[in-house]
Amino acid sequence: MTSNDPILESDLNAYVDDQLAVGRRIEVEAYLSERPDVAAQMMRDLRVRDELRLALADHRTVAREATRDAARLLERSLSHRRVFSAFRRAAAIALFVAAGWTAHAVLGPFGATEVVASTPPPAFVEEAVRAHKTTLLRDTMASQPEIETFDPAEIRSATAIVLPELPKGWGVVDTQVFPSAYGPSVELVLEPKKDERLSLFAVRPGSFAVQHVLLFHADNARAAYWQIGDVAYALVSESRKADDLAQTARDLSRTLY
Numbered sequence: 417m418t419s420n421d422p423i424l425e426s427d428l429n430a431y432v433d434d435q436l437a438v439g440r441r442i443e444v445e446a447y448l449s450e451r452p453d454v455a456a457q458m459m460r461d462l463r464v465r466d467e468l469r470l471a472l473a474d475h476r477t478v479a480r481e482a483t484r485d486a487a488r489l490l491e492r493s494l495s496h497r498r499v500f501s502a503f504r505r506a507a508a509i510a511l512f513v514a515a516g517w518t519a520h521a522v523l524g525p526f527g528a529t530e531v532v533a534s535t536p537p538p539a540f541v542e543e544a545v546r547a548h549k550t551t552l553l554r555d556t557m558a559s560q561p562e563i564e565t566f567d568p569a570e571i572r573s574a575t576a577i578v579l580p581e582l583p584k585g586w587g588v589v590d591t592q593v594f595p596s597a598y599g600p601s602v603e604l605v606l607e608p609k610k611d612e613r614l615s616l617f618a619v620r621p622g623s624f625a626v627q628h629v630l631l632f633h634a635d636n637a638r639a640a641y642w643q644i645g646d647v648a649y650a651l652v653s654e655s656r657k658a659d660d661l662a663q664t665a666r667d668l669s670r671t672l673y
Contacts, residue, residue, distance in 0.1 A: 423443065427444055428444065432458065432465055433465075537630070538643075540596075540601075540619045540648050540650065541632050543601065543617065544617030544650035545637050545650075545652055566588040566591050571602055574600070575593065576599070576620065577600075577601075577619070578647060579618055580649070580668035580671045580672055582606065582668075583608070585609075586607065586608050587606070587607040588605070589605040590603075590605035591605075596619050596620075598619070601617065601619035602618045603615055604616040612655060615650075615653075616650075616651055616652075616668070617649065617650040617651075618648070620648075623646070625643045626645070627643040629642045629662050629666050631662055633658075637653070637654050638652070639651065640664070644669065644672050649665075649668070649669070651668065
């Protein structure tokens, strides 16, 4: 009998105290059968437990008061060891939480770095890159006119997506609305300076999160992505360096507060 649940120290303690269901006891015993050292320690704990129960259940088998006192001390010692173990785990968790809040305070909620995320990016990032490449393709087709009209209030009313405030001097070359799994997504083709194109993609990914800016490389394109609440954003470029793109995304994210 196997299980995907890991065997924790609390399971071992509960095993010693006869507080596990039969199924979980079998899983613990399978775990112990593969770990002789842990099993030996468990056997010692079980022996001490049984001796304590015998000593405390039948006082007539204990000839001296001092022996009963020693048994009670041993019982308290084992109990304290389990409490200390639980406290140690709680302290470790508290330490990690404190470290996270310290980093949050020092770096800010959207601290961007040049490090590319080691885990696969969310699906919306790949959607953003595809939308960016589609836009580049559309630019080469005379039959696909650009839509330069940009009204953030209208977009918010129609899609429930709030777009970042663009820096002064940036132009909006094209505005497109695409279908997605959790409602429409929006792509803006931006022109920060002459002959430079960036794509700003915004979508509701179907989950609530606060995610600082991360980087993703796909072929010749780079995407700096983040999420605030139930809306996610991706800034895509084929010309900007990673650190510059991440910093630009970080600046845009701050306008959403």
